[in-house]
Amino acid sequence: MASAAVESFVTKQLDLLELERDAEVEERRSWQENISLKELQSRGVCLLKLQVSSQRTGLYGRLLVTFEPRRCGSVAALPSNSFTSGDIVGLYDAANEGNQLATGILTRVTQKSVTVAFDESHDFQLSLDRENSYRLLKLANDVTYRRLKKALIALKKYHSGPASSLIEVLFGRSAPSPASEIHPLTFFNTSLDASQKEAVSFALSQKELAIIHGPPGTGKTTTVVEIILQAVKQGLKVLCCAPSNIAVDNLVERLALCKQRILRLGHPARLLESIQQHSLDAVVARSDSAQIVADIRKDIDQVFVGVMASVRVRHGLLIRSLLKDCWEAAVPLETPGSLFPPGASADGPLKLLPESHFDMVVIDECAQALEASCWIPLLKARKCILAGDHKQLPPTVVSHKAALAGLSLSLMERLAEEYGAKAVRTLTVQYRMHQAIMRWASDTMYHGQLTAHPSVAGHLLRDLPGVAATEETGVPLLLVDTAGCGLFELEEEDEQSKGNPGEVRLVSLHIQALVDAGVPARDVAVVSPYNLQVDLLRQSLAHRHPELEIKSVDGFQGREKEAVILSFVRSNRKGEVGFLAEDRRINVAVTRARRHVAVICDSRTVNNHAFLKTLVEYFTQHGEVRTAFEYLDDIVPENYSHESSQGPSHAATKPQGPATSTRTGSQRQEGGRESAAAARQGRKKPAGKSLAAEAPSQPSLNGGSLEGVESQDGVDHFRAMIAEFMASDKTQLEFPPSLNSHDRLRVHQIAEEHGLRHDSSGEGKRRFITVSKRAPPAPRPPAAPGPPAGTGGPAPLQPVPPSPARTEQPPREQRGPDQPDLRLQRVRSAQGQPASKEQQASGQQKLPEKKKKKETKGHPAIDLPTEEDFEALVSAAIKADNTCGFAKCTASVTALGQFCQLCSRRYCLSHHLPEIHGCGERARAHARQRISREGILYAGSGTKDRSLDPAKRAQLQRRLDKKLSELSNQRTSRRKERGT
Ligand SMILES: Nc1ncnc2c1ncn2[C@@H]1O[C@H](COP(=O)(O)OP(=O)(O)OP(=O)(O)O)[C@@H](O)[C@H]1O
Ligand SMILES: [Zn+2]
Numbered sequence: 002m003a004s005a006a007v008e009s010f011v012t013k014q015l016d017l018l019e020l021e022r023d024a025e026v027e028e029r030r031s032w033q034e035n036i037s038l039k040e041l042q043s044r045g046v047c048l049l050k051l052q053v054s055s056q057r058t059g060l061y062g063r064l065l066v067t068f069e070p071r072r073c074g075s076v077a078a079l080p081s082n083s084f085t086s087g088d089i090v091g092l093y094d095a096a097n098e099g100n101q102l103a104t105g106i107l108t109r110v111t112q113k114s115v116t117v118a119f120d121e122s123h124d125f126q127l128s129l130d131r132e133n134s135y136r137l138l139k140l141a142n143d144v145t146y147r148r149l150k151k152a153l154i155a156l157k158k159y160h161s162g163p164a165s166s167l168i169e170v171l172f173g174r175s176a177p178s179p180a181s182e183i184h185p186l187t188f189f190n191t192s193l194d195a196s197q198k199e200a201v202s203f204a205l206s207q208k209e210l211a212i213i214h215g216p217p218g219t220g221k222t223t224t225v226v227e228i229i230l231q232a233v234k235q236g237l238k239v240l241c242c243a244p245s246n247i248a249v250d251n252l253v254e255r256l257a258l259c260k261q262r263i264l265r266l267g268h269p270a271r272l273l274e275s276i277q278q279h280s281l282d283a284v285v286a287r288s289d290s291a292q293i294v295a296d297i298r299k300d301i302d303q304v305f306v307g308v309m310a311s312v313r314v315r316h317g318l319l320i321r322s323l324l325k326d327c328w329e330a331a332v333p334l335e336t337p338g339s340l341f342p343p344g345a346s347a348d349g350p351l352k353l354l355p356e357s358h359f360d361m362v363v364i365d366e367c368a369q370a371l372e373a374s375c376w377i378p379l380l381k382a383r384k385c386i387l388a389g390d391h392k393q394l395p396p397t398v399v400s401h402k403a404a405l406a407g408l409s410l411s412l413m414e415r416l417a418e419e420y421g422a423k424a425v426r427t428l429t430v431q432y433r434m435h436q437a438i439m440r441w442a443s444d445t446m447y448h449g450q451l452t453a454h455p456s457v458a459g460h461l462l463r464d465l466p467g468v469a470a471t472e473e474t475g476v477p478l479l480l481v482d483t484a485g486c487g488l489f490e491l492e493e494e495d496e497q498s499k500g501n502p503g504e505v506r507l508v509s510l511h512i513q514a515l516v517d518a519g520v521p522a523r524d525v526a527v528v529s530p531y532n533l534q535v536d537l538l539r540q541s542l543a544h545r546h547p548e549l550e551i552k553s554v555d556g557f558q559g560r561e562k563e564a565v566i567l568s569f570v571r572s573n574r575k576g577e578v579g580f581l582a583e584d585r586r587i588n589v590a591v592t593r594a595r596r597h598v599a600v601i602c603d604s605r606t607v608n609n610h611a612f613l614k615t616l617v618e619y620f621t622q623h624g625e626v627r628t629a630f631e632y633l634d635d636i637v638p639e640n641y642s643h644e645s646s647q648g649p650s651h652a653a654t655k656p657q658g659p660a661t662s663t664r665t666g667s668q669r670q671e672g673g674r675e676s677a678a679a680a681r682q683g684r685k686k687p688a689g690k691s692l693a694a695e696a697p698s699q700p701s702l703n704g705g706s707l708e709g710v711e712s713q714d715g716v717d718h719f720r721a722m723i724a725e726f727m728a729s730d731k732t733q734l735e736f737p738p739s740l741n742s743h744d745r746l747r748v749h750q751i752a753e754e755h756g757l758r759h760d761s762s763g764e765g766k767r768r769f770i771t772v773s774k775r776a777p778p779a780p781r782p783p784a785a786p787g788p789p790a791g792t793g794g795p796a797p798l799q800p801v802p803p804s805p806a807r808t809e810q811p812p813r814e815q816r817g818p819d820q821p822d823l824r825l826q827r828v829r830s831a832q833g834q835p836a837s838k839e840q841q842a843s844g845q846q847k848l849p850e851k852k853k854k855k856e857t858k859g860h861p862a863i864d865l866p867t868e869e870d871f872e873a874l875v876s877a878a879i880k881a882d883n884t885c886g887f888a889k890c891t892a893s894v895t896a897l898g899q900f901c902q903l904c905s906r907r908y909c910l911s912h913h914l915p916e917i918h919g920c921g922e923r924a925r926a927h928a929r930q931r932i933s934r935e936g937i938l939y940a941g942s943g944t945k946d947r948s949l950d951p952a953k954r955a956q957l958q959r960r961l962d963k964k965l966s967e968l969s970n971q972r973t974s975r976r977k978e979r980g981t
C-alpha cells in the first residue's frame with residue numbers, strides 16, 4: 002500500500018494536471034474563438050501561408066512534406082515560432098477555413114522550412130497541391146495527459162517491486178542507504194575534471210539516488226555518458242530518459258561515438274537525421290522478420306513515445322529476446338513549448354520487459370521535466386541518477402495556478418532542496434564562458450562555485466581566427482543602455498508579445514560591428530524573450546545575415562554561441578518588466594555566450610527588478626557601458642529630462658540651437674545613424690598617452706575631477722561647462738573618462754540641445770566624450786590620427802570617388818598609434834562605401850547626413866550647396882534620390898515609392914512602414930501625443946490598464962465576466978460527468 006506521502010502527492014498532482022489540462026484546452030479554445038490566425042502566428046503556434054516545396058516518401062514509409070513560406074519577396078524566412086521537431090501539428094487548407102486535412106509529426110524545422118511526416122495507409126492518401134496555400138497549427142496532445150495520469154496511478158498502486166526503496170527515498174520516508182564501496186575507476190574519458198570524476202564515482206556508489214547538478218557548460222552530458230558507460234561495464238542494465246528529443250538524441254549521438262551500438266525506438270520522425278539509422282524502424286526494416294515489423298510499428302504508431310536501446314543488436318532476433326539482450330532507454334518525449342513531455346508508456350515496447358529489468362534509470366535534463374513524467378521510468382528500477390540544472394528554465398506549464406501550486410517544481414529541484422549535499426554533486430568547472438560572463442551567473446545562481454577552465458577563462462572574440470581586434474571584439478561584456486533615450490517598447494493594444502524597434506536598430510548596429518570585425522554571423526545569436534521582438538529582429542536582420550540565429554530565450558536553452566546579443570525589450574515609464582522577471586530565464590540567456598555578451602536594455606526599466614538590477618550593475622562594474630546615444634543620432638532626449646528625477650526639465654529651457662542642430666539630427670535616417678556610429682568609432686586615442694595631455698580643453702571642476710559629481714549638480718556643472726565652451730573660441734571640449742554612463746548620457750543630451758557634436762571614444766573604462774562645434778570643421782588636434790592638419794581642412798562635401806579596392810583590416814599588431822582606426826572604414830565599406838584617405842583624415846568630421854546617405858548608396862555626385870544652406874542640401878538630396886531611402890536597398894521609388902512624412906524620404910514598398918525603415922519610434926511618439934499625456938498604459942501585472950478609456954474597460958469587463966461564467970459552467974458539467 003502506498004504511503005500517505007505518496008497518496009497525497011499523487012492526489013495533488015492529478016489535480017494540478019487537471020488544472021493544466023483545463024488551462025490548455027481553454028487556451029486553445031480561446032485562441033480559436035478570439036485570436037486571429039495572425040496573432041496565433043505571432044505567438045509562435047501557427048504558421049500561415051505555407052506552400053509545399055517538396056514531398057517524398059521516407060522514414061520507412063511515411064510521407065514527408067516540406068513546407069515553405071509562400072514567396073512574396075525574395076526573403077522567405079519563417080516567422081519566429083515555437084515549433085520543434087516532434088510536435089504534433091494539424092494541417093489546414095488556407096482557403097478552406099477550419100478544415101483539417103491531416104495531422105502529422107514535425108520532423109525538421111529550419112529558419113526557412115518545416116517538414117512534417119504524415120502516416121499514410123490504404124484508406125488515407127494525402128494529396129497536396131503545390132499551388133495551394135496551407136497552414137500548420139500546433140495541436141494539444143491529449144495522449145500526454147492520459148499517460149501522465151496513468152503513471153501517477155501506477156505510482157500510487159505500486160506495492161512491492163524493485164523501485165520500493167527508491168520510492169521511500171524520493172518521498173522522504175527513509176534516508177538514502179549508505180553508499181557502497183567502489184573500486185577506483187578507470188575512466189573511459191580520461192580528461193574528466195575533478196568535479197566530474199567525483200560526480201561519476203558518487204553516482205555509481207549511491208544505492209538509490211544521485212543528483213548531478215550541471216550548471217551551464219560544465220559537461221553534464223559528458224559526465225552522464227561516463228556514468229552510463231561505467232554502469233554498462235559493470236554489467237548493469239540502464240534506462241535513459243530525457244524530456245526532449247534533442248536531449249535524447251544528443252545522448253544517443255554521444256554514446257554512439259563511444260562505440261556503443263544504439264537502438265532507439267520511437268517514431269523515426271522524431272529523431273535527428275544523424276541517428277535515424279539507429280531507430281528501431283530502421284533496424285527492423287533491415288531485418289527479415291515481417292512479424293517484428295508489424296508488432297513494433299503498431300506499438301510505435303500508437304504511442305508517441307520513444308524507447309532507446311543501446312544493444313549488441315543481432316538483426317533477425319525476435320523482438321523479445323532482442324530487448325532482453327540489451328539495455329535501453331525509455332524516452333519521455335517532450336515537445337518543448339508545448340505542454341507536457343509525453344512519457345514512456347507502459348503499453349509501449351517497454352511492456353515487453355520483465356518488471357525488474359533495469360538496474361538504473363538515468364534522467365537527463367531532469368529539471369525540465371514534470372515530475373509525473375519522471376515516474377514513468379522511475380518505477381522500473383531500484384536506483385536513479387538525475388542530471389540537470391534546476392537554475393535554468395523549469396518545465397513549461399500553461400496554468401499559472403498549477404505552476405504556483407507546484408506543477409512546475411521538478412523532481413530534481415525538489416530533491417536537491419530536500420537532500421542537498423547528501424544526494425547532489427555539482428559540476429564546477431565550466432568549459433564555455435569567459436570568466437567575466439561566468440562570474441555573474443556563478444555569483445547570482447550557483448553560490449560562486451564555478452570556475453572557468455583555463456582554455457576558456459580569457460577567451461575573446463578577437464582570439465578567433467580571422468577576427469580583428471576592435472573595441473567590440475575585445476570585451477566580454479557590453480551593456481548598451483537605452484535609458485532616457487526614448488526607445489520605448491511598442492504599445493500595441495492587443496499584443497501580448499512585446500517589441501522594441503529602437504533595440505532592433507541597436508542590435509543591428511552591434512552585429513554589423515562584429516561582422517565587420519570578422520566574426521562570422523553564424524557564431525552570433527540574437528536572443529530576446531519576446532516572439533514579437535524576435536520577428537522584428539528577423540525582419541531587419543535575416544536577409545543581411547542569413548546565418549545569424551535569432552531566437553527566443555526559451556528556444557535557446559542548452560545551446561551556445563561565441564557571441565550573444567540580448568535584447569530585453571522592456572522600456573516603459575512604469576518600469577514594468579513582465580516575464581523577463583523569471584530569474585532563471587535571464588540566467589539561461591546570459592550563459593549561452595562563450596566569448597561575448599551584449600545586453601541591450603533600458604536600465605531604468607529593468608532596474609525595477611532586483612535580479613535584473615544585479616545584471617545591469619555587474620555589467621556596469623565589469624563591462625563596457627555605452628548609451629544608445631552613442632549609436633543613434635536621432636534620439637529625442639526630452640524623455641529623459643521629463644522623467645529624470647535627477648535633472649530639471651530641459652524642455653522649457655531648451656535653447657534654439659544653431660541651424661545645423663537637433664532638427665537636422667532628428668531628420669536623419671538609417672544612414673545617418675550608422676555614420677554616427679562610424680564617427681563614434683572613428684576616433685580612437687592612440688594608446689598610452691595620457692588623456693589630459695591630449696585634451697584640447699580639459700574641463701576643470703572640483704580640482705580637475707568629475708568623480709563624484711552627481712545628479713542635479715552634475716547636470717548644472719555640465720551645462721555650465723558646455724555654455725562656457727560655446728562662448729569660447731575653442732572647438733573641442735573633452736570630458737574625462739571618469740564619467741559614468743549616465744553622466745555621459747547627460748553630456749550627450751546637453752550637447753544635442755546646443756547643436757554640438759558629441760562623440761564617445763576610447764575603450765572600456767577609458768571611454769570619454771568629446772563635444773565639438775560643428776562648423777567650421779575642426780581639424781583633429783594633435784592626438785588626431787591621419788595626415789597633418791591642413792589636409793583635414795573644411796568638410797569634404799564633395800562626394801569621394803570610390804577607391805578601387807576595399808582596404809583590408811591589418812592585423813592588430815601592425816596597427817601603429819599613428820594609423821587611423823580602421824573601424825570607420827569598416828563601417829563604411831559595410832555600407833558599400835569605400836573609405837578614402839581624405840575621409841579618414843577627417844574621421845571626426847560629420848558629413849551632412851543626406852549626403853552621406855547618397856554616398857553610401859553609391860549614387861552619382863550631385864551638386865551640393867554649402868553646409869550653411871543645410872535645408873537646401875536636404876531637399877536637393879531628396880530630389881536626386883530616386884531609390885528607396887532604406888540603407889542598402891536599391892529599389893526604384895519613382896513609380897511605386899511611398900513618402901514617409903516623418904523622415905521626408907521615399908521608400909520602396911518593402912520599406913515604407915515607419916517601423917521597418919526606422920521611424921517607428923517617431924511614428925509612435927506622434928501617436929502617443931495624441932493619445933495621452935500620461936504616457937504608457939500598462940499596469941503592474943502584465944495586463945493592460947485601460948482605466949483611461951472607460952468604454953473599453955466596460956467592454957473588457959463584460960468579456961471577462963462572460964468567460965468566467967463559461968468556465969465555471971464547464972467545470973460544473975465536467976464534475977457532473979465524473980459523477981462527483
Ligand atoms: N573534462 C572536460 N575537459 C574538456 N572539455 C570538456 C570537459 N567536459 C566537458 N567539456 C566540454 O564542454 C562542453 C560542454 O559539455 P557537455 O555538452 O557535456 O555539457 P553540458 O553541461 O551537457 O551542456 P549544457 O549546458 O548544454 O547542458 C563540450 O564542448 C565538452 O567537450
Ligand atoms: Zn520615415
Ligand SMILES: [Zn+2]
Pocket residue numbers: 885886887890891892908909910911912
Ligand atoms: Zn527599399
